[in-house]
Amino acid sequence: MSELLVKPSGHTGKVIxxxxxxxxxxxxxxxxxxxGSGDSVAEVTGEREVCLVLVSGTAQILAGGKDFGAVGERMSPFDGKPAAVYVPGDSDWRVEAVTDVELAVCSAPALSDKKVRLIAPDAMSQEVRGKGTNTRYVTNILPETDPTADSLLVVExxxxxxxxxxYPPHKHDQNDLPHESYLEETYYHRLNPPQGFGFQRVYTDDRSLDExxxxxxxxxxxxxxxxxxCAAIHGYDLYYLNVMAGPQRIWRFHNQAEHEWLLK
Structure with missing residues (x-):
């Protein structure tokens, strides 16, 4: 199996x-x-900031000494916007599931004093990108226009x-602002119906990486x-949660030149 692919280690608890x-x-x-309902998880953030994203389900969330009560309304990542909580460095959080819950914990270096806060669904902007069979639907959970984080960029x-x-293929692996920023990235994938599959290619210009x-x-x-x-096959919608971070909290990407004609 590719070192770029991480599969769940089980069905319950911390699986990724x-x-x-x-x-x-x-x-x-x-x-x-x-x-599962009634299960809980708690951690300290230390030198990292965290964005807790309820991919699905409802949970009681306590973070940084604040009780946010029951958070999260959608039971599937394909049904509406998520709810999230930002937790700064040198803090802590606890999540107790009210229903079955899928909780994503996104983290990156904490650089300054920030405040814990709820990111409610109605505070998240949405946009449509692309056209034709390159159309996809974006929810901005923690975009670069949101100044309340140090390093994290989170989107689904x-x-x-x-x-x-x-697509068209783009990259952000060079610290060459204002043209391109260096950002590492994870994609957490879900499919609807779940028995489906899709494909993702990760490659460099010189093909020293090509998987x-x-x-x-x-x-x-x-x-x-x-x-x-990424490509989603016919009949199966593809969801992914992106986490990005780098030396600067700026998303600037470079399109692969061979495919830029698709944007015209």
Missing amino acids: EVTPESAGWAYVGFALHRL VITPGGHTSS VLLIEDGVTALVPKGYHP
Whole structure:
């Protein structure tokens, strides 16, 4: 199996864990917890900031000494916007599931004092990107226009069956602002119906990295560098949750020149 693909380790508890050490990079961390009703998980943030995203389900969330009560309304990542809580460094959080819950824990270096806060669904902007069979639907959870985070960029995307996404191919692996920013990235994938599959290619111009990943329900793909387009096969919608971070909290990407004609 490719080192760029992380499959769930089980059905309950912490089933996905990506750390900077395990990924061989410096910034992005990602974990996925599956909790049954009444189950709980708690952690301290230390030197990292965290964005808790309720991929599905309702949970009681306590973070940084604030009780946010029952958070999260959607029971599927394909049904409306998520709810999220931002937790700064040198803090803590606790999540107790009210229903079955899928909880994503997105993390990156904390650089300054920030405040814990709820990111409610109605505070998240949405946009449509692309056209034709390159159309996809984006929900901005923690975009660069939101100044309440130090390093994290968090977004989720739904790509209809038969469509492409993160396409035309683009990359963000050079610290060359204002043209391109260096950002590591994870993709947490879900499919609807769940027996479907998709594909993601991760590759560089010189093809020193060139891998095609089979995307199944619940896997996480790592993008340390290079282009990283996705394709959802007919009949199966593809959801992914993106976590990005780098030395600067700016998303500037470079399109692969051979495919830029698609944007005209």
